[in-house]
Structure formats: C-alpha cells, structure tokens
Amino acid sequence: MKKEFIICELSAKVGEKKQGFINILNTETKMPVTIINGANEGSTVLITAGVHGGEYPCIKAAIELAKEIDPKKVSGQIIIVHPVNTQGFVGRNAAVVPEDNKNILRVFPGDKNGTISEKIAYVISNELQEKADFYLDIHGGDIHEDLLPHIYYPGLADKSIIEASINMAKSFNVPYYVKSNTTNGTYTSAAIRKNIPSLLIERGGCGLCKEEDVKEYKRDILNVLSVLNVLDCEIKENEFSPREIKEAVYLEALNDGCWTCFVKAGQEIKEGEKLGEVTDYFGNIIDTYYAKFDAVVLYNTVAYSVTKDSSLIAYGRIN
Ligand SMILES: [Zn+2]
Incomplete structure (x- = not known):
C-alpha cells in the first residue's frame, strides 16, 4: 500500500482522492488530473482522455468516473487525465495542439526541450506512465470522423506485454481489436519502452457527445478496472467478444x-x-x-x- 501517492503537484494519502492541475514543465499549459490512492493494496492504472481535444465522449466519461469512483472501493491507485490536450479542447481543434500544430499521439516518448506537444508527451511518459502497471488511452472519432467502436493493441511490444494487453482488450464491449505497428504513440510507447500492458480505445465521433457513448465508455472502463482487481464493482456481461484484426x-x-x-x-x-x-x-x-x-x-x-x-x-x- 502506498502511504502517500504522489503525481507531480498532487498527493493523496491511503483512501484519498485528489483533483487538481499539473504543470507541463516550464510552460503556461496545465492538465486536469485526478489521483486516487485506494484503501487496499493493488496495481496502478493510468487513464488518459482527450489527447485529441475534440473527442468528447471519452473526456466526459473520464470526468464523470474521476468524480464518482470511491477510493474506499479501490485496491491500488488510479490516475485519470481529463483531458490531456486542454488547448485543443478549448479551441475545438481536431487532432492537434494548436500552439505547435502537432499531434500528441505521434510524438511519444516526447522531449522535455521540445515544443508543447513533445513536452506534454514527456510529462505523460516520465511522470505518469512511469508509475503505472496498466494504461488505457481513451479516444474516439475526431470532430470530422465517424467510427465503429474498436481497440488498438501494441503489436510490436514484448510477447508477454502483447498478451496482457489483449487480455485487457477482451473486457471491452467492442466488436474488434486491431494490431498496431506504431512505436511513437501514447500506448505503443508505454508498452514498448516501459513494458506496461496498454491499449487505445475508440468510441463515438463526429464532434458529438452522445450519452449512450459516454455510458458505454464508463461501463467498459469499470469492467476493466474490476477485471484488474483495482475496483470493487460488478462486471457487466458484454454483447460482443472482440475479434482480432491483424x-x-x-x-x-x-x-x-x-x-x-x-x-x-x-x-x-x-x-x-x-x-x-x-x-x-x-x-x-x-x-x-x-x-x-x-x-x-x-x-x-x-x-x-x-x-x-x-x-x-x-x-x-x-x-
Ligand atoms: Zn484520438
């Protein structure tokens, strides 16, 4: 059990939840983060929402879960970022951070001396992924995109990490999970460089924030937290058992x-x-x-x- 769980400027004692902003190195940019230090021993799960600021259902689901999860029912620690790309969210920009016009999903593991997107990636990689045993990066169709709910797993990681990632993918109520051959994404970088089982999830799109997508997202995340024994909650039966796309x-x-x-x-x-x-x-x-x-x-x-x-x-x- 961690007597004190510390993430950048935030710290939570056993059985506590803390919400606040963390600074991105020496910039004006901040990220809203919730940390939960569970009442019992367990793994640490990192969830990042809104790496793309126009993917609304994942951001709303993350904000609601961060507020609703009771630390007394948590075994281990949970870190939720909601959203990562605040500039893109405020500006209603698709895909990029407006300040440098870069896509955070393509610049991992980041650079502490780089542009703002690279600095954000550096902080996530070195301060958040560093502390995690499992990682979910939650996305959706962007403002201009429609999609079928699906999951990406890190196809170039070590075999045991791929297997653990796919096992986690099976808790989600989506029809397909897809092999990714990238190395510089949020989740592929975590899996390859830090040996953390990681997934990227896609649900919702077209700039909409449909309640049904938010609800499905929350249900998926609660299911996976329950399967990982990090949260004491009932596992819901899924409609789909995801099929692999290689x-x-x-x-x-x-x-x-x-x-x-x-x-x-x-x-x-x-x-x-x-x-x-x-x-x-x-x-x-x-x-x-x-x-x-x-x-x-x-x-x-x-x-x-x-x-x-x-x-x-x-x-x-x-x-
Ligand atoms: Zn996205």
Missing part, C-alpha cells in the same frame, strides 16, 4: 479537395469496392479510392473538405 489499411488523401465517401463505419466491404472520391472545386474527379481486400470499415472522414495526407478511411481485414 492487418489494416489507413488510407490518406493524395490531394486537397472535396471528399465524397461511399461507405460507412462498421460496414463490411469487398475487394475492389469503390470507397470514395475526391474532386476539385469544379466537380472533376481527381482521385478514386478502392478497397484492397475484403474488410470492415473502422473509421471514415465525414467532412466534405480533405487535405493532402489527411486520413480518409481505415479498414481492417476480417479473418
């Missing part, structure tokens, strides 16, 4: 233009099927995109405007 295509726009998408998130597609097209301002088709194999659409951009190299669609092969 191969996914992340289609990006070849040019700026006007995007029309012919498929929807969650839809099953066939090899060669036309997925969407980009036209110029005069309605002339510049690019047409086709499916490389039979798959399920994980997410798609719903905005009519797309820029070169921005995401259009992701789809995963169904085994």
Whole structure:
C-alpha cells in the first residue's frame, strides 16, 4: 500500500482522492488530473482522455468516473487525465495542439526541450506512465470522423506485454481489436519502452457527445478496472467478444479537395469496392479510392473538405 501517492503537484494519502492541475514543465499549459490512492493494496492504472481535444465522449466519461469512483472501493491507485490536450479542447481543434500544430499521439516518448506537444508527451511518459502497471488511452472519432467502436493493441511490444494487453482488450464491449505497428504513440510507447500492458480505445465521433457513448465508455472502463482487481464493482456481461484484426489499411488523401465517401463505419466491404472520391472545386474527379481486400470499415472522414495526407478511411481485414 502506498502511504502517500504522489503525481507531480498532487498527493493523496491511503483512501484519498485528489483533483487538481499539473504543470507541463516550464510552460503556461496545465492538465486536469485526478489521483486516487485506494484503501487496499493493488496495481496502478493510468487513464488518459482527450489527447485529441475534440473527442468528447471519452473526456466526459473520464470526468464523470474521476468524480464518482470511491477510493474506499479501490485496491491500488488510479490516475485519470481529463483531458490531456486542454488547448485543443478549448479551441475545438481536431487532432492537434494548436500552439505547435502537432499531434500528441505521434510524438511519444516526447522531449522535455521540445515544443508543447513533445513536452506534454514527456510529462505523460516520465511522470505518469512511469508509475503505472496498466494504461488505457481513451479516444474516439475526431470532430470530422465517424467510427465503429474498436481497440488498438501494441503489436510490436514484448510477447508477454502483447498478451496482457489483449487480455485487457477482451473486457471491452467492442466488436474488434486491431494490431498496431506504431512505436511513437501514447500506448505503443508505454508498452514498448516501459513494458506496461496498454491499449487505445475508440468510441463515438463526429464532434458529438452522445450519452449512450459516454455510458458505454464508463461501463467498459469499470469492467476493466474490476477485471484488474483495482475496483470493487460488478462486471457487466458484454454483447460482443472482440475479434482480432491483424492487418489494416489507413488510407490518406493524395490531394486537397472535396471528399465524397461511399461507405460507412462498421460496414463490411469487398475487394475492389469503390470507397470514395475526391474532386476539385469544379466537380472533376481527381482521385478514386478502392478497397484492397475484403474488410470492415473502422473509421471514415465525414467532412466534405480533405487535405493532402489527411486520413480518409481505415479498414481492417476480417479473418
Ligand atoms: Zn484520438
């Protein structure tokens, strides 16, 4: 049992919860954080919401859980960040931190002498992940994206970490979990560099904050905390048992233009099927995109405007 659980400027005694802001190194930027030091011995779970400031259901779920979880029912410690990207949240920016226009999800493990996104990543990596035994980075479709709820696991970590991550993924009520081959993401960095079983979860989208998504998110997180024996609460029976996707295509726009998408998130597609097209301002088709194999659409951009190299669609092969 930790007599005193300390995270940056916050400290909580046994059976206590503390809420407040932590500073990002020598900047004006702060992150709202809740730390819970349980009444009993157990693991430490880190949950970060809102690395992308426009993914609202995960942020609301994290704020509500941080308020509702009773430290007396906790065995171990819980750290919740809600949200990570306060600048992006306030500015209603998609994907990036407005100050440096960088995506925090792509700059891990960060740099203490870097730009603001790199500093945020550095603090999460060195102050928060450092203390964690399990890590959940909770996301959603961004302001311009729709998606099918799914999970990413760190596919390039050590075998035991991959297995522990997949085991955790099975507590979630989503149809698919997807292998990630990245190394610089929030969760992939934690898994590869710090040997922490980690996941990234996607639920909700289109800039909406639907109560049903918030409710499902909370239920998933309570389930996983219960399975990890960190929280004493009832495990809810799931509708789905997640299936693995080992191969996914992340289609990006070849040019700026006007995007029309012919498929929807969650839809099953066939090899060669036309997925969407980009036209110029005069309605002339510049690019047409086709499916490389039979798959399920994980997410798609719903905005009519797309820029070169921005995401259009992701789809995963169904085994
Ligand atoms: Zn995100």
